[in-house]
Amino acid sequence: MDRVLIAGVPGAGKTTVINKLKDYVSNLNIVNYGTVMFEIAKEKYSVESRDQLRKLSPEVQRELQKLAAEKIYKMEGDLVIDTHLAIKTPKGYMPGFPAELLSLINPDILVLITAQPEEIWERRRRDEARTRDMDSLIDIIQHERVNNAYLMAYSAISGSYALIVRNEEGKPEEAAKRIARLFE
């Protein structure tokens, strides 16, 4: 039984890779951290959309992060936790897994999916459905660097393994296979 946290900046291809991962690992439980937070927020704070969730006060968001961590910790079997290492907010990067949360969720392996900044930018541009704000290439490079540093900091705090997986354009199954080996 392994708990693998998988993260990546929007456009790095995290969702695609996680979907492919199901082809290579049987009986894999996949849980989306944001969805768990949202479900708790719906029940507890009558929040109706993801957007509303993001606008809650930092205190409430932290409480929801904690409740979600506790809920996920109780899940069984091989588990992929689909999440973010850091959330970009108007106040700066909000750490997805500060020390306090890491000790609640206790992941075995932290996986960061990365891609070339130009590819990330291009994917975001194409991805009209999700109406993302367009960051500049410099912003994307910064976010990638920031994620790298958070990855190592979380790993240093918790002792979890840290795996960086490059998701090359057009080859998400290669990235998925690399991650699948973690469950062998």
Next chain:
Amino acid sequence: MDRVLIAGVPGAGKTTVINKLKDYVSNLNIVNYGTVMFEIAKEKYSVESRDQLRKLSPEVQRELQKLAAEKIYKMEGDLVIDTHLAIKTPKGYMPGFPAELLSLINPDILVLITAQPEEIWERRRRDEARTRDMDSLIDIIQHERVNNAYLMAYSAISGSYALIVRNEEGKPEEAAKRIARLFE
């Protein structure tokens, strides 16, 4: 009430940006971490200059850091803490806010002011009054990278937001306005 810690390598323009910040945020309390340490050192160890402060033993410096953190923690209202993420010493980088200190000062937001290494170098060269040792461009690039990693590590430890603000040459008011938005 927000506690915002603002840091940046010498020459990144921290002092200029903090001074401009006063134009955009009313009732802002600004406290210089080093000054608080120095005042405690004057009283407790009869230290007479900032230079003497830097030459105290690591143990005494750590004690002074802690006493300063406790003093600052008690300050009220919107607070800017003017400080360094890491101090360059002959023994290497000394972390300005190791885990133990972070929990004492409990900042809401950590701001790192950055600039192009060439601009930092040039500003240091011009700044004869402060007779700084001239680092090479490679040293400055390293210090910037080191500060970035400390920023994320502190944020991961404490859960504080981490904001990176680029201070472009000739536009310190832009950087100040970006930071001012944190207090809205």
Next chain:
Amino acid sequence: MDRVLIAGVPGAGKTTVINKLKDYVSNLNIVNYGTVMFEIAKEKYSVESRDQLRKLSPEVQRELQKLAAEKIYKMEGDLVIDTHLAIKTPKGYMPGFPAELLSLINPDILVLITAQPEEIWERRRRDEARTRDMDSLIDIIQHERVNNAYLMAYSAISGSYALIVRNEEGKPEEAAKRIARLFE
């Protein structure tokens, strides 16, 4: 009495620099973290080679790390701990000194020996005796970046100084002299 932890990726020249260091510091105790772990593993788990050690379960490896840290903590005098900040494994980077271990070993200074990625690659290629797997240049650059981030994270957690020493091709005595100054 100083405890200096010295690390560097394979090929950065760590062993060479530590050997030169003996010429500049008298009465220096040098202990290899992996060797201490191996000796404990031989006694406790009948492990016969370093390779076998690397194949033990993560839980057992962590236990051995801890026992080694406790043993090293009791060593006296000026001490160099020859080790790795992160171990590259099929599951990703395993942090050499997660928070829990750092508090056991309590180093004063963390030294990271670095070199140009091309020089590291070339040294590994020449070093046939140790039959290392050949990482690509991109892998080496990543490992260096990862080590840098772990260095700062460890320093932020423990409060230890962090020193980055560039080991330039053909000048290991320069790097050794830089480190020797820590013991003055």
